[in-house]
Amino acid sequence: MTLVDAAVYVDGRRVASGTAAEALTEARARGGMAWIGLYRPDAAEMNELAGLAGLHPLAVEDALKGHQRAKLERYDDMTFLVLQPARYLDATETVEFGEVHVFAGPDFVITVRHAENPDLATVRHRLEGRPDILAHGPYAVVWAVCDDIVDQYQPVVAGVENDIDEIEDALFSGDPAVGKRIFGLQREVIDLHHATTPLVDMFDRLQQIVLESSGAAEAPAIRDVDDHARRIVTKVEGFRPTLESALTVHATLVDQENNEAMRRMAEFGLEQNEQVKKVSAWAAILFAPTLVGTIYGMNFDHMPELHWSLGYPMALGLMAATSLTLYVVFKRKGWL
Incomplete structure (x- = not known):
């Protein structure tokens, strides 16, 4: 079932639920907002919803294809975001990436998940407990989703940083698996870099969109998420040179071991x-x-x-x- 939840909110309070079509119709009739949550919808469902909400065909195409880089696109009065949430798996010491698409219009928000992470039901429940925030409309939901995803990067960054520390300790241990672990971490850091680097520009643009749509003088909530994202990006950018240095040191140690082995073989050959x-x-x-x-x-x-x-x-x-x-x-x- 691709429809996770579809609800209508008026003045920040949930007043009705139903299908996606019913939620959109009811929200427009009451002057409220529809929040529709989908999980891996097929083409027929997305195209039907696109017709009801007036979604741009290019944004719908991206949502169906998936595997998109983090980005923000503006289509008339609709904003389309692609976010790549991540979580650190302690059992395997690896990073798992997901993908979330967000459509924000004047009277609706549509969230499309392509992975189990993040749990947007928790975000919805938390927002429903704060009608004063939810009353600000679709971009309150956009803020909450972005804030949740950016907050999830914190334990990921901490986990990767701990893995890098372990590699630095293991470099001189002679463990042959260190090289493979460094390459694996480099791949994770590159993916994390791709997921987080665009956020700074995205949130800068999102602040401007919120200010234009609300007429407010500032958007402190979006700015706060932007600040958190900048700190994450700075951390992630620092991982790459550290891993490159570790890989260089490992390669040097391997060369030294190979040279020592060749020397011993030469000495043995001479003795023989x-x-x-x-x-x-x-x-x-x-x-x-x-x-x-x-x-x-x-x-x-x-x-x-x-x-x-x-x-x-x-x-x-x-x-x-x-x-x-x-x-x-x-x-x-x-x-x-």
Whole structure:
């Protein structure tokens, strides 16, 4: 059911409820205001409501498509706002974003939610307890919705700030998951930046619209929300360079670890190479007497050295000479 609530307010008090069409008709008949709350309406419902309230086609198209950046558009005597509320999820340490569209006309306010957050029923209930505020008309509702959304940014900013502090503490711990966490936080901060940065200009323009429509000299309530939004934007803008610095430090630490690993591998390779040299040298030294012994161990009949009285000493001398020569050669080359 996309219609959450539709009510008529006269002098700030709720006097009737019904369908969206009934609320609009009753509000105009009584000279009051209709507040219609919708949750993910389809095209047929939005187009029907657009015909009844005289909504601009471009604003209706944006409301149907969703996934819009925060903005404020003015169409004749109707104001259209797109807001991106956020909430911090402690369980997953992530930020969840929603989307709210607000149509404000001379005698109606239409709020369209595309996510569970924020709970506009609570905002309505709170305003209904303050008929003195609600009596100011549609822009009192716009103020209340904007104020609620901006207030919800406070715990989000605090949660992100705490996550950044944790990352700064974990940078030198050697945890390989730190890099992934930094990238995740950067994405959240970018989304938060997109959601909050346009608010300053939006609320400046909204103040002018309220002053023009009411004829008042000032709009302190909107200015207060504007001040809160400016503080939020300043905080969020400070997160990005902090995360960029953390990412640079992390990349430097990873490079240092990789360089250290490469150095250890090079040292191990050199050490292994020295061992191979020693083994190879001793194998060559031992191979020389083995070769001599193998030759004279074949016992052929026609081997003069076998019947020579100096044959045995000669074989031993040859073995010793070749081994000693190879030892001296390898020793000079540093293999032994």
